[in-house]
Amino acid sequence: MQSASTTLYQLPSLRGKFQTLLSKAQLFPVSYFCRPRTRPSVSGSGMRSVIALSGSSSSYAVDDGFVTLIEYVGKRGINVEDGLVVLLDHIQYACKRIATLVASPFNSSLGKQEGIGAAAGSDRDAPKPLDIVSNEIILSSLQKSGKVAVMASEENDAPIWISDDGPYVVVTDPLDGSRNIDASIPTGTIFGIYKRLEELDDLPTEEKAMLNSLQSGSRLVAAGYVLYSSATILCTTFGSGSQTFTLDHSTGDFILTNPSIEIPRRGQIYSVNDARYFDWPEGLRRYIDTIRQGKGKYPKKYSARYICSLVADLHRTLMYGGVAMNPRDHLRLVYEANPLSFIVEQAGGRGSDGKNRILSLQPVKLHQRLPLFLGSLEDMEELESYDDVQQRVNPGYEV
Numbered sequence: 566m567q568s569a570s571t572t573l574y575q576l577p578s579l580r581g582k583f584q585t586l587l588s589k590a591q592l593f594p595v596s597y598f599c600r601p602r603t604r605p606s607v608s609g610s611g612m613r614s615v616i617a618l619s620g621s622s623s624s625y626a627v628d629d630g631f632v633t634l635i636e637y638v639g640k641r642g643i644n645v646e647d648g649l650v651v652l653l654d655h656i657q658y659a660c661k662r663i664a665t666l667v668a669s670p671f672n673s674s675l676g677k678q679e680g681i682g683a684a685a686g687s688d689r690d691a692p693k694p695l696d697i698v699s700n701e702i703i704l705s706s707l708q709k710s711g712k713v714a715v716m717a718s719e720e721n722d723a724p725i726w727i728s729d730d731g732p733y734v735v736v737t738d739p740l741d742g743s744r745n746i747d748a749s750i751p752t753g754t755i756f757g758i759y760k761r762l763e764e765l766d767d768l769p770t771e772e773k774a775m776l777n778s779l780q781s782g783s784r785l786v787a788a789g790y791v792l793y794s795s796a797t798i799l800c801t802t803f804g805s806g807s808q809t810f811t812l813d814h815s816t817g818d819f820i821l822t823n824p825s826i827e828i829p830r831r832g833q834i835y836s837v838n839d840a841r842y843f844d845w846p847e848g849l850r851r852y853i854d855t856i857r858q859g860k861g862k863y864p865k866k867y868s869a870r871y872i873c874s875l876v877a878d879l880h881r882t883l884m885y886g887g888v889a890m891n892p893r894d895h896l897r898l899v900y901e902a903n904p905l906s907f908i909v910e911q912a913g914g915r916g917s918d919g920k921n922r923i924l925s926l927q928p929v930k931l932h933q934r935l936p937l938f939l940g941s942l943e944d945m946e947e948l949e950s951y952d953d954v955q956q957r958v959n960p961g962y963e964v
């Protein structure tokens with residue numbers, strides 16, 4: 566049975582209008598996105614006071630028990646640079662718009678691929694409209710922030726130079742996992758923030774755009790992901806622990822819900838697309854066979870969980886421990902592996918390509934792909950001890 570909105574949407578006259586609106590991402594009440602979003606304070610003072618109890622990122626108290634993202638990073642919170650606060654405010658705004666878009670009843674056409682390749686189902690990497698809309702939302706927010714020199718995105722062949730005096734560089738996958746969107750499976754936005762390399766300022770624009778975007782993950786000043794799921798969760802790091810914020814739909818604020826994520830040292834869950842078992846190298850097969858049977862260093866049988874949405878698989882891994890992996894050259898170093906590894910390390914875990922620490926790698930290409938393993942320290946050590954865990958066969962998979 567079709568819902569009323571589906572039926573209405575199928576009327577050609579309305580469909581055109583909805584598509585126009587969607588392409589401008591204007592379907593949502595303006596009030597939802599309005600800033601500032603300060604709620605009345607219980608103390609009646611307007612802005613709620615945030616008290617840093619000991620200077621550590623895990624010790625905050627507020628007069629009404631809530632800390633918003635902007636309060637957390639601001640003067641009375643961890644006190645990052647003013648420019649970074651402005652930038653984060655624009656990124657969170659963009660992500661709230663994406664959150665609304667992915668949950669909209671009118672996004673079904675946006676999740677589908679267009680064009681001949683899509684009709685034949687032949688190019689699973691072809692960008693989908695939702696990816697593109699999300700990319701535009703992020704780009705527009707970064708431009709308006711006035712704080713960004715260059716944005717490098719999964720959706721653009723080359724980095725986009727925004728402003729000569731923007732102090733920051735942003736790398737992003739605007740909407741990861743979007744191939745699953747029609748089934749309402751969780752998706753995510755990933756971002757990493759670097760300082761602009763001032764020593765490159767005199768180079769031609771294209772060159773400095775690329776070199777700024779190819780910075781090693783060890784130079785990240787901040788990173789985050791937003792998980793669009795039953796709750797919209799923003800997870801961040803500023804280099805001193807990792808934190809989560811949950812979107813309060815009643816006010817539009819991201820509220821601090823975990824000031825210090827600690828990934829368990831050992832989990833009991835592995836996350837991988839194991840339909841690829843017969844394409845795996847010997848070491849990876851042995852590792853998975855061993856932990857499945859409870860014959861590894863942790864004497865319990867592991868369970869499998871695989872959403873096929875990187876942010877969602879990682880978020881669960883941070884919460885429950887274990888290891889999330891994609892052993893073939895598929896995920897991207899610059900805007901997926903680096904920001905996520907920074908978050909995992911800051912939560913006490915490890916990010917690796919199966920041999921090397923991700924954050925130690927020097928990117929050589931913007932869209933460089935690699936095997937990615939993220940997880941609990943003890944699980945990661947055990948996995949890497951099998952030595953041969955990177956999948957070399959990568960035939961391409963149609964699903």
Ligand SMILES: O=P(O)(O)OC[C@H]1O[C@](O)(COP(=O)(O)O)[C@@H](O)[C@@H]1O
Nearest residue numbers: 690741742743838873874875891895
């Ligand atoms: O097909 P595989 O190898 O299981 O890869 C799934 C992974 O690909 C992703 O969908 C990202 O791939 P795309 O960037 O091509 O969408 C991740 O979200 C997910 O973890």
